Amino acid sequence: MSTPPIASSALPAATNSGLPRVGRAGYALIGAIALAICLILVAFNVGQFAIAPRELLSLLMSAVFGTTVHARENADIVLFEIRGPRIAAAFLVGGALAAAGAAYQNLFRNPLVSPDILGVSSGAALGAVVGIMLGVSVIGLQALAFGGGVLAVAAIYFIGTHIGGRRAGHAGHDPVLTLVLAGVVIGSLLGAGIALSKYLADPTNQLPAITYWLLGSFASVTRSDLLVALPLIVIALVPLWLLRWRINLLTLHDDDARALGQDVSALRLIVIVAATLMTAASVAICGIVGWVGLVVPHAVRLMVGAEFSRLLPLAFLLGGSFMLAVDTIARSVAAIEIPPGVLTALLGTPAFLWLMSRTLGSRS
Template sequence: MTLSGGVSAMRTGAWAAGGLGAIFLLFCIAATVGQYPLSIAEVLTALGSLLSGAETGSAAETVVLNIRLPRLAAALLVGLALAASGATYQTVFRNPLVAPDILGVSAGAGLGAVTAIFLSLPVPMIQAFAFVFGLLAVIVVYFMSKLVRGVHDPILVLVLSGVVIGAVMGAGISVLTYLADPYDQLPAITFWLMGSLAGITFDDLMAAWPPVLAGIVPLFLLRWRINLMALDEEEARALGVETGRLRVVLVVAATLMTSSVVAISGTVGWVGLIIPHVARFLVGPEFSRLLPATVLIGAGYLLLVDTIARSSAGIEIPIGILNAFIGAPLFLWILARARRSWR
C-alpha cells in the first residue's frame, strides 16, 4: 500500500468512527424522547441490561427495549438501505436524478406490498411481493429507455420512463385502495402509504434485515468495480469489467434492499435521492468512500427525521409526509449549491 493510500484509508476510518459515534449519540438522545421522557442514564442502563441479560423489568427498561429500540433500529435500517440503493442506482445508470422513488422502484414495491395487504398475506409474503414488483418496475423502466431511439439525452429518457412507470404503479395502488375493505384493509393501506415506523416490532426487523444484508454485502465487495460503472460502456469493458452482468447484480441488490424496507416502513421518499448527493459533497464520488458515507448519513438522517416526527407535535406525523417537507427544500438547496457535475 502506498503512503497516499494509507493516509486515505486512515481518513476513511476516522470518518467512519466519527460517524458511528455520532449515530450512537443520536440514538441515545432519540431514545429519551417520547410520551414517557427518559434520561440518557436510564437509556444506557436499559441497553446495558439487554446486553448483559440482567433485565429488571422496570418501566424505563420496558419503554426502551420493547417500544423505542425496535423503532429506532428500524429507522437506521430503512435509512441506510434507501440511501445505499440511491447511490447504487445513480452510479449504475450514470444519472444524478435516479433514486428508488424516481426510478419507479418504490412505487413498484408499494404496489406489491399493497397487493399483499389487500390479499391479507403475512409479512414475508408482503416482502416477496414488494421485491418482485419493485424489480419488475426497474426492468420495465430500463427497457423502455432503451426502446426510445434518436434521443440526444438518454438520462432524460430514463427519468421520464421512471415517471411513467411510477404513475402506472400509483394508479394500481389507487385501484386497490378503492377496492379495499373500508373497515379492515383500507386503514392499513392508507397508513402504510403515508410511511411510518410506528408499531415496528422485533419480528418486523428480523424479517427485514437479512434481505438488506444480502443486498448491501455485494455492494461493499464490488465497490472498486462499481467505480468503473461511471465510465462509458466501452471504457469499462476495456478495463475488464463485464458491465451487463455487474449491472444486473447491482440492480437486484439495490432493489432487494429497497423492497425489504418499504415492506415494513411504507413509502418513504427523498432519502435515496438527496443523501448520496450530501455524501458526495463530503467525501467525493469515489464509490469505496461514497458507500460508507451514504450508509452512515442515511441512517442518521432518517433517525433524526423519525425523532422529529414523533416528538414535534401532540400527535405523530407520518414520517413519509414529514420527510417530503424536509427533503424537497434540502434537494433544492443541493441543486443551488451544485456548481459542477456530480461525477
C-alpha cells in the first residue's frame, strides 16, 4: 500500500523471467540434496578416526546385507556408536529447527521469528537446569527438558487463546498477537527461573554443567538419544509435510483465511503442536542451539519465495546441512570443541548478510 506504483513498474525483468517456477525450486532441491550427501561424506571423513567413503559403504553394506567387511578394526564402533549418531543428530536437529522455524514464520506472518517464540527453549532450559540441580540421570534430564518445553508452550497457548478468546466476535482481536505477547511474558518468567537456578547452583559442578547445556552441543549424543528423538521429529514432520500447501493460508489474516472456509484455529494448533514436538525433542538431546531455526528458513525464503510446499523441504535439507557443517568444524578445527551455537552465529551472520544484500539489492 505504501509502495509507489513507479517502483513496481521499474522492477527488473530478471525477477519475472529466469527459470520457470517449478524448475527453479526443483534445481534448488537437487542442489540441496547433493550438498547434504557431500557434507555427510565429509563429516565421516573428518576427525580422529576418519572413515573414508569406500570404508563407509563397505560397513553399511555389511550391516544391511551381511557382506564381508573391508574396514579397519573398530571402524564399525566409530560409525554406529559415535560418529554416526552425532552426524545424524546434527543433521536431524538442524533440519527440524529450520522446518519448525519456517512453519512459525508463516504462522506468525513474520519472517524473523524463531522456533522458540512460544517459549519451548526457555521451558526446556528450565527443565534441564532443574534436572542438573537435582542430579538426575541423562535420560531424566532429557525427559525434564522435553517436558519443560512442551509445558511452556501449552501454558502460553492456553493463555493466548483464552485472553480475549471470550470476545471472539471482536474484529480487533488478533489471536496471533496475543500468542506472541503471552510468549514474551511467560518467556521472561522462565528466564527468571533459569537465572535463579544458576545463582543457587553449586559453582564447581552444577554451574558449568548448566552453562554447557545452555550453549548446546552434539558431543554427548548417543545412539539411544537418537532413537528417542528421531521418531518424535519424524512424527512431527508428517503433519507439516501433509499440510504443506494449506499452511500458506495461515499467512493471511484470520478473517481473510476464515472467509476462505479455513478452520484457522485447528490448523494453527496442528502447526504449533508439530513445531513444539520437534523443537523440544531437539533441545532435549543437544541443548539450546540458536540461530538455525531463525535464519535458515528466512534465507531459503529469500531464495525460493514464501510458498510453504517449496520452503519446507529446502529449509529442512539446508538446516540439516548447515548444522552438520557447523558441528564438523566445531569438533575438528581446535583441540577443544567449540560450542556450535557460537559457530552458527559466526559463520551464519556473514552468509546471511550477503544473501540479504544480494536479494534486496536486486529488488530495489
